[in-house]
Amino acid sequence: xxxSGEYVRxxxxxxxxxxxxxxxxxxxxxxxxIDSVSKQNIQLTEAAxxxxxxxxxxxxxxxxxxxKNKKGMNRRYYRITPKGKRELKSFRKDxxxxxxxxxxxxxxxxxxxxxx
Amino acid sequence: xxxSGEYVRxxxxxxxxxxxxxxxxxxxxxxxxIDSVSKQNIQLTEAAxxxxxxxxxxxxxxxxxxxKNKKGMNRRYYRITPKGKRELKSFRKDxxxxxxxxxxxxxxxxxxxxxx
DNA sequence: TCATGTATAATATAAGCAGGTTATGCATAA
DNA sequence: TTATGCATAACCTGCTTATATTATACATGA
Numbered sequence: 001x002x003x004s005g006e007y008v009r010x011x012x013x014x015x016x017x018x019x020x021x022x023x024x025x026x027x028x029x030x031x032x033x034i035d036s037v038s039k040q041n042i043q044l045t046e047a048a049x050x051x052x053x054x055x056x057x058x059x060x061x062x063x064x065x066x067x068k069n070k071k072g073m074n075r076r077y078y079r080i081t082p083k084g085k086r087e088l089k090s091f092r093k094d095x096x097x098x099x100x101x102x103x104x105x106x107x108x109x110x111x112x113x114x115x116x
Numbered sequence: 117x118x119x120s121g122e123y124v125r126x127x128x129x130x131x132x133x134x135x136x137x138x139x140x141x142x143x144x145x146x147x148x149x150i151d152s153v154s155k156q157n158i159q160l161t162e163a164a165x166x167x168x169x170x171x172x173x174x175x176x177x178x179x180x181x182x183x184k185n186k187k188g189m190n191r192r193y194y195r196i197t198p199k200g201k202r203e204l205k206s207f208r209k210d211x212x213x214x215x216x217x218x219x220x221x222x223x224x225x226x227x228x229x230x231x232x
Numbered sequence: 233t234c235a236t237g238t239a240t241a242a243t244a245t246a247a248g249c250a251g252g253t254t255a256t257g258c259a260t261a262a
Numbered sequence: 263t264t265a266t267g268c269a270t271a272a273c274c275t276g277c278t279t280a281t282a283t284t285a286t287a288c289a290t291g292a
Contacts, residue, residue: 047255102123108134144241
């Protein structure tokens with residue numbers, strides 16, 4: 001699929017918040033999750049993800065703490081903050097509308113009464 | 117809704133192609149269509165629209181011709197080209213997947229088997 | 233009647249910014 | 263050398279904000 005990354009723009013934050021709404025996670029795992037869920041039709045590169053995480057940390061929508069894997073390698077875990085939870089909740093309410101609207105528009109099945 | 121313009125990014129081209137897939141139209145009318153269909157939950161400003169139209173003209177996804185109007189400036193009509201039609205058709209096939217994937221991700225209802 | 237203001241219709245572009253892409257680098261472990 | 267894991271710089275695209283111009287209709291007041 002061409003340009004698949006462009007579709008995610010505007011949704012990146014909410015994808016991250018959604019994952020962290022389910023369980024604490026770390027960058028590398030989140031890319032794997034998105035890869036596995038999206039099966040190539042949506043793309044969120046590591047560069048995009050890590051900059052998003054940094055951004056959201058600064059905005060205090062997420063917090064982070066360090067952990068290790070079994071082999072002893074470092075991981076940086078992220079968890080959602082109350083602020084992040086509020087934002088996610090609010091977005092999910094809007095999402096239904098956004099989805100329907102986008103569907104109507106790109107599907108071409110909208111009604112519009114033309115003048116003159 | 118905050119930042120509603122950001123959601124459209126990546127879909128702008130296909131929204132325009134979809135409208136022109138239904139009937140020839142002009143910039144001002146297209147903004148009215150999008151406003152009326154989206155009812156404030158998606159936004160495509162005139163500036164964004166006109167730059168998109170220019171871009172798509174250059175890429176030959178759409179073509180244009182001038183029309184007259186009783187009131188106000190002359191209208192510039194746009195129609196979809198064969199190239200644009202192909203792109204729209206191809207996108208609509210992908211859209212189902214994109215929609216499902218986005219829904220799973222932002223809805224948090226995805227399955228992922230975590231390793232240790 | 234003329235001038236002025238304002239609302240609507242319609243198109244267009246410049247400057248700036250946000251965030252994604254491409255590319256690259258580094259460390260550890262199997 | 264492949265997988266795990268994090269991170270950043272430079273670049274590019276496209277949206278936002280702001281502004282300008284053309285054109286008609288209509289109201290209002292001098």
